[in-house]
Amino acid sequence: MTQKLTIYNTLHRKKEEFVPYHPGHVGMYVCGPTVYGDGHLGHARPAITFDLLFRYLQHLGYKVRYVRNITDVGHLENDADQGEDKIAKKARLEELEPMEVVQYYLNRYHKAMEALNVLPPSIEPHASGHIIEQIEYVKKIEEAGYAYESNGSVYFDVEKYNKEHHYGKLSGRNIEDLLNTTRALDGQQEKRNSFDFALWKKADDAHIMRWPSPWSDGFPGWHLECSAMGQKYLGEHFDIHGGGMDLLFPHHECEIAQSVAAQGHECVNYWMHNNMITINGQKMGKSLGNFITLDEFFTGNHESLAQAYSPMTIRFFILMAHYRSTVDFSNEALQAAEKGLNRLMEAYSNLDKLTASPNSTVEIAPLRQKMYDAMNDDLNSPIVISHLFEAASIINRVIAGNDTIDAENLALLRATMELFMFDILGLKKEEKAGSNNEEAYGEAVNMLLQLRMQAKANKDWATSDMIRNKLTELGFVIKDTKDGFEWKLDK
């Protein structure tokens, strides 16, 4: 492990050298999707960002346990008291079992992730499968004195917690600000303070998804699953917790409060947050209804899309921006990504055409190190890509005769492109979207036979026979008909 990775820690608002809690091992938790709808472009961002990190950490030699949860319970529709579980609501609309809805969208999510070449995490725990752990977690917070029960629900006592700890240390808030920004839509008499958050919610009669607990039949609060499952699979201390910036507050802030309350200490060393994808300058999100699903990108079936964009184009597009910057979606930007990616892929294919010279006018080792430097600098994928384009340029210049490369550098060039393009950035070759090989080859055969017809008309028997003989040799059976031809492949 000669490379020194630095990552931006949201907790301290600065880049820090990454030092794992247990040498050689990394525990990493990332907030996954709520599976009550199709994944959209915004979901691809954290998946790809932390896939990049996962791949790079593994390349550096760490044994990584990567946990990405599936939220399938507990998110409330509107404000905490009147809302009903999002998944339960959707289920009733579609007259399906809640878990049927979960399974349906989870399958589709996995399919999209696979298309994007996002590696599966080590563990993908479901919130619904960890109700017991969550109840135990609430008990611990209760025992520590940071929770109170109210009408069958349990809330976190933020005011009390804040007397001994800083509630808001991650998001840069303080409790006074939160008091001043009380929302008009509150009306939550159960809570002592508007900023208290639910640990356990009593379910009303209409609520389908419910579990028994010491307090009521109900469901866990939505910050709880990450604390409980993170602790279960990664321990009381682990290295990295990631997610979208929009989860910073309140979700991750509450997680910290929960773990400090339950365990007496924080459990995460590095908090990482990816920025949002915007559309017309606005965040792409469910609530705004301005999202484009991944399937729509892959098929081009959306009014805002000028064409279909392949999964690798989407992946490359996301990697062309740094994960902490916003990325604005536009057809021009995606088309630029598509063309740029093609250029890289073609250059990689052109490696086969290179022949080594005794002398080299290019040196690959410094270029390779620059790619490492960029990755080490808080996963600066745009810089890595710029150096990949430099590598592509070298390949093309050697072919054009403007540069020469020796065998050693050529081998290193190939290894470097494979390492960074395929292993670390996770790009892969893909068939052109919508193309059908067999159909295209068939049309080419038709064209040859058309040419043969013309040759026959011109009594150019040499050309006509040459085409027929050559095709027969290749395994085609040609039959002349009264006004044309037929062919089939006899294999």
Next chain:
RNA sequence: GGUCUCUUGGCCGAGUGGCUAGGCACCGGUCUGCAAAACCGCCUACAGCAGUUCGAAUCUGCUAGAGACCUCCA
């Protein structure tokens, strides 16, 4: 309203005190029967104003604009 962030060339997007990425598009050239690709070259930007400095896209202040969070959200 509170807290925070951002504003880079036609478009996307790095860069955080001097060496001024990269991609896409455009334009000129080489190559080519023509084209495409490739190669060579061109375009040299940092919202505005003021300040700090030998020197600022980069630091400070103000102004303008945009966005995020404060409510489920990747």
